[in-house]
Amino acid sequence: MTTLTRQDLNFGQVVADILCEFLEVAIHLILYVREVYPSGIFQKRKKYNVPVQMSCHPELNQYIQDTLHCIKPLIEKNDAEKVVVVIMDKEHHPVERFVFEISQPTLLSLTGISDTLLSHVEQLLRAFILKISVCDAVLNNNPPGCSFTVLVHTREAATRNMEKVQVIKDFPWIVADEQEVHMQEPRLIPLKTMTSDIVKMQLYVEERAQKT
Amino acid sequence: MDELYLDNIDEYVNDHNKIVTYKWLSLTLGVHVNTAKQMLYHYLDHKRKESGAQLHATYLVSGKFVDNGQTSHKVSVVREEQLEDFKSKMNLVVSVHVYSVQKALLKDSGPLYSVDYDAVRENLKTCSRYSAIRCPSAVPMSSLELQQVREQQQISTSHHENKKPTTNGDTSLTSKPSTKAPKGIMGMFSNKPAQKNHDGSAEVKADPPVVDAPKSKPAAKANPMMNFFGNQTTKKPDKPVKEEEPIPPASTKQQQHSSSKTAEKQEAAAVESPKDVKADSRSKTKRIQDSDSEEERMEKKKRRRIKRPEPDSSDEDVIPDSPQQTDTRQASKSPEKEAESAARPQQDCTGGKVRKRRRVLKSRTFVDDEGCIVTEKGYESESYSEAEDDVQTSKQTPKAPTPPKVSNKEEEKKSQKKSNASKGTKQASIMGFFQKK
Numbered sequence: 001m002t003t004l005t006r007q008d009l010n011f012g013q014v015v016a017d018i019l020c021e022f023l024e025v026a027i028h029l030i031l032y033v034r035e036v037y038p039s040g041i042f043q044k045r046k047k048y049n050v051p052v053q054m055s056c057h058p059e060l061n062q063y064i065q066d067t068l069h070c071i072k073p074l075i076e077k078n079d080a081e082k083v084v085v086v087i088m089d090k091e092h093h094p095v096e097r098f099v100f101e102i103s104q105p106t107l108l109s110l111t112g113i114s115d116t117l118l119s120h121v122e123q124l125l126r127a128f129i130l131k132i133s134v135c136d137a138v139l140n141n142n143p144p145g146c147s148f149t150v151l152v153h154t155r156e157a158a159t160r161n162m163e164k165v166q167v168i169k170d171f172p173w174i175v176a177d178e179q180e181v182h183m184q185e186p187r188l189i190p191l192k193t194m195t196s197d198i199v200k201m202q203l204y205v206e207e208r209a210q211k212t
Numbered sequence: 213m214d215e216l217y218l219d220n221i222d223e224y225v226n227d228h229n230k231i232v233t234y235k236w237l238s239l240t241l242g243v244h245v246n247t248a249k250q251m252l253y254h255y256l257d258h259k260r261k262e263s264g265a266q267l268h269a270t271y272l273v274s275g276k277f278v279d280n281g282q283t284s285h286k287v288s289v290v291r292e293e294q295l296e297d298f299k300s301k302m303n304l305v306v307s308v309h310v311y312s313v314q315k316a317l318l319k320d321s322g323p324l325y326s327v328d329y330d331a332v333r334e335n336l337k338t339c340s341r342y343s344a345i346r347c348p349s350a351v352p353m354s355s356l357e358l359q360q361v362r363e364q365q366q367i368s369t370s371h372h373e374n375k376k377p378t379t380n381g382d383t384s385l386t387s388k389p390s391t392k393a394p395k396g397i398m399g400m401f402s403n404k405p406a407q408k409n410h411d412g413s414a415e416v417k418a419d420p421p422v423v424d425a426p427k428s429k430p431a432a433k434a435n436p437m438m439n440f441f442g443n444q445t446t447k448k449p450d451k452p453v454k455e456e457e458p459i460p461p462a463s464t465k466q467q468q469h470s471s472s473k474t475a476e477k478q479e480a481a482a483v484e485s486p487k488d489v490k491a492d493s494r495s496k497t498k499r500i501q502d503s504d505s506e507e508e509r510m511e512k513k514k515r516r517r518i519k520r521p522e523p524d525s526s527d528e529d530v531i532p533d534s535p536q537q538t539d540t541r542q543a544s545k546s547p548e549k550e551a552e553s554a555a556r557p558q559q560d561c562t563g564g565k566v567r568k569r570r571r572v573l574k575s576r577t578f579v580d581d582e583g584c585i586v587t588e589k590g591y592e593s594e595s596y597s598e599a600e601d602d603v604q605t606s607k608q609t610p611k612a613p614t615p616p617k618v619s620n621k622e623e624e625k626k627s628q629k630k631s632n633a634s635k636g637t638k639q640a641s642i643m644g645f646f647q648k649k
Contacts, residue, residue, distance in 0.1 A: 033319065044322060050329055051322035123330060130231075133323040137229050137266075137316035 015104060015198050016075040018118070020068045021047075022125050023083060023100065027064055027150070028054045029132045030085055030098055034139075036146050048126045066171040067150050074154055078104045082153040086180060089211070090145045094183045097206040098132075104199050124194040128203060131192040135205065138189050143211055151176050185209040217241065221255045221313070225267065231314040231327045238342045239331045245342050252310040270312045270324070271295050275305040289321065 025047050032042045032053040037060070042053040055061060074080040085098040152173075186206040193202045220241065224230045238248035256269055273295065274287040283303075289311050290298045299305050312324060335341070353361070571591045580586045 039319065044320075050326040053320065053322065126326060126330065130323055130326045131229075133318070133326070134229055134231060134314065134316040136319075137314070 011198075012076040012078070012104075016072045018121065019075055019102065019199065019201075020072050022128070023071075024064055024068055025052050025054070025129065026098075026100070026132060027085055028052070029129060030087075031055065031060075031148065033133060033136060034087060034096065034142055034146075036087060036142075036148050048122050048129065050126055050129065052129055064150075070171060070173060071150075071152055074152065075102065079154050079156070080152055081155050082151075084151040084153065085148060086151055087142060087146050087148050088180070089143050092147075092179065093208075094180060095142055095146060095208050095211050096139065097183060097186075099202075099204055099206065101202040101204075102199065103201075105197075118198075121196050121198065124196060128192050128194065128201075131203070135189075135191060139205060139207055140211055149180065151181065183208050217251050218255055218258060221251065222259075225255075225313055225315055229315055231312055231316075231318070231323055233312040233324060233327050234310060235328050236331050239335055243342060245344055248342075249309045252313050256310060256313055266315060268292065268314055268317050269310055270318070272307070272309055272311040273298055273302070273305065274307050275299075275302040277302050289324065291318075 028042070029052055031037055032039060032055075037055065037057075039053075041055050041057045041060075043056055044051045045054045046052070071080060071083060080102060083100045083102065085100075086094045087096040087098075089095050183206055185208060187209055188204060188206055190202070190204040194200065221232060221237070224232050232252065234245055234248040234252055237243075237251065238245045241248070241251075243251075252269075256267065259267055269292045270289050271292065272287070272289050274285070277284055277286045285306075286302070288298065295308075299308070312327070318324070573589055573591055575587050575589045577585060577587045
């Protein structure tokens with residue numbers, strides 16, 4: 001966690017870094033907890049001083065990193081409204097959607113931030129991680145053979161910011177199909193909310209009523 | 213005690229979907245840990261009788277276990293399903309109590325640690341306020357004493373290896389040796405000058421490819437003792453990451469090739485607890501932290517917890533397990549083979565560096581009658597010596613010897629040099645033919 005000083009004016013970047021780190025850990029954890037991939041590829045690592053499960057598979061890791069790398073400029077500009085991790089069954093119908101709603105306060109000033117070491121933010125993020133670990137209790141089991149994808153809902157037409165990064169990374173994003181975005185008979189289960197000086201985030205799960 | 217606690221726990225478990233551990237409960241409600249344990253037990257009992265509510269519980273079991281004639285004291289957190297099985301394997305069950313109650317079936321024990329983390333952090337100085345473990349002689353050192361101890365450590369670490377635990381004083385001993393467990397493994401190769409001598413001795417013991425289990429065990433055991441040198445603070449350590457604890461015992465156990473998963477876990481806890489039993493009063497304070505030790509490793513192969521990028525390489529050096537041994541043996545075979553095969557052609561050559569003449573295809577550029585520049589290719593004879601070819605071909609040979617270089621035996625290094633040199637002379641005769649076309 002970076003320490004915010006008076007000289008550190010690129011606040012958007014700091015927040016984007018923190019959020020992208022968190023999203024990476026959260027995505028890995030979701031994949032582990034919801035058994036999208038066999039648990040053998042995961043190993044325990046430490047983040048925010050607590051154990052989390054991260055995958056060792058290089059291609060999966062690279063995919064997640066590239067995804068978040070492209071999302072980062074959107075978060076910096078506060079254009080990303082929601083980041084959604086969609087778990088789909090074999091027919092590519094969404095079964096579960098983990099929605100991270102992100103909003104950053106628009107009038108940011110360094111003097112308004114009391115938590116300069118961001119330890120409170122770390123505590124809140126830790127709570128998110130914990131909540132994801134126990135979300136099994138409120139969700140039904142997924143059918144076997146699921147896959148996942150990441151969607152980003154942006155405000156206005158912010159995708160032009162992403163294009164530069166896409167070209168460099170050779171990691172193209174496409175507009176999502178209706179099929180992937182909308183789910184039949186969704187049930188909404190809120191998991192966690194956090195409010196802090198630098199960011200507000202909410203995590204909830206939309207689950208399809210009948211999964212198999 | 214009134215019945216409100218049942219409602220409280222119900223709220224935490226069902227409404228908030230929390231994991232309620234006895235420690236968290238005692239800190240939250242401000243009750244003694246034993247009371248908290250009983251509360252959890254009653255709640256579980258009550259709920260199960262009342263309705264088939266889907267609740268899961270984990271238990272803390274501690275007792276004596278005999279393995280190959282060795283008695284050890286084991287403390288483990290087990291799931292409810294495994295409880296009876298676990299208890300039946302133990303010779304004497306000293307204590308069993310509810311560790312946590314939650315709605316979700318936990319896939320791994322990470323969240324159990326996370327739950328208590330914040331609660332303990334807030335009450336860092338007083339987190340043992342409600343605990344049942346007491347040690348009257350465990351008193352925090354004053355800053356003066358602390359300074360003296362630090363000076364002593366810096367001066368005389370190399371001489372007083374075995375006496376160190378006593379000179380360190382009580383509180384640094386109460387701090388968990390395995391909180392420094394990553395440093396313990398890192399400590400084997402750490403850069404701290406104080407530990408260099410120990411590192412050296414540990415490395416010598418650990419390096420030989422054929423590892424004797426008793427040899428490596430004292431090496432690993434010595435390391436937690438060496439951890440005491442690193443302990444220079446008296447403040448209560450931050451809640452140790454649970455999975456760090458079994459790393460030193462896990463590393464030794466790997467070499468012993470334990471068969472089943474549960475046996476491994478048990479031995480991991482077992483090796484740790486005999487160390488604790490050595491220190492008498494200290495063991496009691498440690499046990500409360502031992503009680504948070506892991507019980508399961510999801511994957512047998514994933515013993516090493518990667519906290520930082522570095523431990524990977526050092527772990528592999530410390531733990532010369534069989535795959536690496538076979539690698540080194542295979543690697544040692546290949547350079548030897550190459551050395552042999554290379555030696556034979558060498559004998560066939562007339563030997564040494566002899567100047568020879570050969571026909572080489574060369575291109576000549578000249579101006580012809582009409583004033584045009586013409587390039588012609590033609591054979592010309594040229595003299596060469598083997599020395600030139602050695603230099604050129606040696607650039608290509610390093611590719612092959614690099615796999616054998618993974619091993620760190622000196623003999624193999626010598627054989628590599630041999631194969632390098634012999635390859636140069638061998639390929640000279642072949643490559644020289646293709647070199648200049």
